[in-house]
Structures are given as C-alpha cells and as structure tokens.
Amino acid sequence: MRASRLVSILLLLQNRERMTAQELADTLEVSVRTVYRDMESLSTAGVPLYGEPGHEGGYRLLGGFRTRLTGLTTDEADSLFLTGLPTAAADLGMGAVVTAVQLKLMASLPAELRDRASRIAERFHLDAPAWYRESDRAPHLSAVAEAVWNNRAVRVRYLRWAEPREITRVVEPYGLVLKAGHWYLVADGTEGLRTYRISRIADLRVLDERFERTEGFDLADHWQNYLRFFDARRHQGEATLRLSPSAFHRLPHLWDSAMADAARRTATSPDADGWIRVTIPIESVEQALPELLKLGADAEILAPAGLREQMTQALDALARLYRRPV
Known part of the structure; x- marks a missing residue:
C-alpha cells in the first residue's frame, strides 16, 4: 500500500541517511518511476527531501529531519499500545490520555497518511466482549494497573468459586490480561503464579513494598500456557x-x-x-x-x-x- 511505502521510505532514509532511487526501488520492490512519484508526494507533504545527482548522489533528509512524535507526555507514550482499544483504555482510567495521544499522532502525520488513518478509524472498530455478555464491573482495575506498572505488592480480599469462598492474600502483580471483556490479574505469591479475575476482588490495598519481577517472564507466553492448563484441568x-x-x-x-x-x-x-x-x-x-x-x-x-x-x-x-x- 502506498501509505505504508511512504512511511518505509522515511524510515529507510532516517536509518541509512542516503539512498539512491534504484536502492529504494530494490528494497521496496517497486519501480524507480514509483519512487520518483513517492518522493514528489513526500516533498509536497512538507518533508524536507534533497536529491543529489551523480554516482555518489541519492536522496537524503535535510537538517537531520526525523519523523518523531512531538509533545507526547510520559503517560501518553505509555498509552500508545491502547490507542486501538478505547474501551480497555477507559477501563484503566486512561481514556482521556489515549484521546490526547491519538490527536498528537494524527497531527504528526503527513496529510496523505493522516487522511488514510482517519478513513481506517471510520471503517474498523474492535469490540472485545463476547456477544450477549456485558463486560465485568472492575472497580479496582485502575489501582491494580498502577501496582503492576510500579512493581508494588498488593493485599487482596478475593471471592472464589471454591471453598473457602473468601481468601486474603499478599501478591506481586505481574500483568493484566483482557479476555473476552473480562480483566484478569496474573500475580505471584506464596502459592506461586496465580490468575485472579479483577471483578471478584472485593477489596484491594496497594502496599509500600516493592518487588523484582522474575527475569525473562513473558506475560503472553504465560497466558497461553495457563489457557492450555485450564482446559486440561476443567475437562475431567x-x-x-x-x-x-x-x-x-x-x-x-x-x-x-x-x-x-x-x-x-x-x-x-x-x-x-x-x-x-x-x-x-x-x-x-x-x-x-x-x-x-x-x-x-x-x-x-x-x-x-x-x-x-x-x-x-x-x-x-x-x-x-x-x-x-x-
């Protein structure tokens, strides 16, 4: 797609400083004529490109120009992964932050890419919850997310299906998972790594105690292993x-x-x-x-x-x- 190719050209020039039209064409698997048209589009969009003729020539970005996201706050940068999940961002108390970062991202794009991004947003929407089911109410989600981010231990009073129905544990929160509209906490404690449904946390207190995450822990891998184990355990x-x-x-x-x-x-x-x-x-x-x-x-x-x-x-x-x- 052309929009993706224009971004690729900018990133290539940033990383390699200078490339000929033929080198760009070979890398992107397009014709040299297509590269010329793309360069004209980028220049029209305000990107400071300079073409040098000759054997040692090529295209370069003037003045150390780089595509960068200007004006992002720390919270906005942290929220980048949630820009496509507005409901999840709102659950985590980051709805307004995600809106702000989307606006700044849009403002940083060339006109052609900005128009494409707008059209994509108008045509595609992700709705995570399953059909005919409402998402969980999870009043402690924001506090849990803060504890996960800051490596702070938490004391939870948790309501289980099995006996004893109510337990209190101090755990080290490793990560949050959104599954079919339900939020889950993966945490380590005296029982080892366990999974807790956020909506079943009756009470939560973030402690002053900090912890070190196990080196090499991968949340996505752990969750896939947990799902396999869960299916094997429940189907007796x-x-x-x-x-x-x-x-x-x-x-x-x-x-x-x-x-x-x-x-x-x-x-x-x-x-x-x-x-x-x-x-x-x-x-x-x-x-x-x-x-x-x-x-x-x-x-x-x-x-x-x-x-x-x-x-x-x-x-x-x-x-x-x-x-x-x-």
Whole structure:
C-alpha cells in the first residue's frame, strides 16, 4: 500500500541517511518511476527531501529531519499500545490520555497518511466482549494497573468459586490480561503464579513494598500456557454422542473451542442415518447438560449413563411443563 511505502521510505532514509532511487526501488520492490512519484508526494507533504545527482548522489533528509512524535507526555507514550482499544483504555482510567495521544499522532502525520488513518478509524472498530455478555464491573482495575506498572505488592480480599469462598492474600502483580471483556490479574505469591479475575476482588490495598519481577517472564507466553492448563484441568470427564449432520456443523457456533475441536477430531464416519458419533470433554454432568440441550433433538447422549439419565429427567420435566394448558 502506498501509505505504508511512504512511511518505509522515511524510515529507510532516517536509518541509512542516503539512498539512491534504484536502492529504494530494490528494497521496496517497486519501480524507480514509483519512487520518483513517492518522493514528489513526500516533498509536497512538507518533508524536507534533497536529491543529489551523480554516482555518489541519492536522496537524503535535510537538517537531520526525523519523523518523531512531538509533545507526547510520559503517560501518553505509555498509552500508545491502547490507542486501538478505547474501551480497555477507559477501563484503566486512561481514556482521556489515549484521546490526547491519538490527536498528537494524527497531527504528526503527513496529510496523505493522516487522511488514510482517519478513513481506517471510520471503517474498523474492535469490540472485545463476547456477544450477549456485558463486560465485568472492575472497580479496582485502575489501582491494580498502577501496582503492576510500579512493581508494588498488593493485599487482596478475593471471592472464589471454591471453598473457602473468601481468601486474603499478599501478591506481586505481574500483568493484566483482557479476555473476552473480562480483566484478569496474573500475580505471584506464596502459592506461586496465580490468575485472579479483577471483578471478584472485593477489596484491594496497594502496599509500600516493592518487588523484582522474575527475569525473562513473558506475560503472553504465560497466558497461553495457563489457557492450555485450564482446559486440561476443567475437562475431567468425557461424553459420547450421536449428532445429526446439522448439529455437527453447528458445533463451532454453539460450544467453546475445546469441545468443538474434540468433536471434529473424534468424529466417525456417518452411520446409516447419516449421524456421526463423537467424544467430547466435559467438566461435569451439571455443566454438560445445558450445553447439550442447545442441540435439541439433533443429539443423542450415549455415555456416560448418568448424563443420559439427567437428560431424560430434564426432557420429562419440559414435557410435563408444556403439556399444561396456558
């Protein structure tokens, strides 16, 4: 794309000081004539370019000109990674800062690139939360983010699903993750690295105590490993099903990826009725039942017997309910 190529030309000239039209054309994989047109566009946009003829000639930027972001404050520079995530920035208390940095970024661009950036913003929008679900209310998110940034330990009172329901821990906050509209804290403590859902923090106090992050810790890698472990841990059982062709093809839209992938991986050849036998991981009978009810009469539970019995009872209850006159 031309806009990207113009930026590449500026960065090449900044890094190499001088390049011929042929060198630029070879690097960017375009014709020399295209380079000439690009240089004319950059010059028209106010970039101080100078072309020197001859064997030792080439293009250079005058007066040590460099493309730079002028006037950015420390907070604005810190917020650069959030400029495409306005909702996340607002959650972290940085909405106004991100707005300011976007304006300064736009002002620093040549006219052609500024127009392109505006058109992209008008045409693309990222909405992180999943369908039909509201984002978590996370009143302690800003305080947690500050502690993460400043390597400050925190004391949290946390509400868990398991017993004991309420725990108090002092942890070292390593990073924040936004997943499907929910914020999570990755923190180290006496229990090792743990993940805490921010909305379930009942109380939080940032301590004066500072800590040193483990050298080489990579938040993205840790999160991917955590997701794999989480899926393996929560899926402790299996269920065998017969699925109609329609149900089988609808699985990616109805189930999470772990269940849908397992169904595709274990699918047998269609039987005489065209139905397919699959084996899927489940957390428990109680968790699996509502997931299987989504498929209605397009699925039959073969095993385990307890899950089949629970389905039978649920269907009997529904039948009794709908036989009653309204």
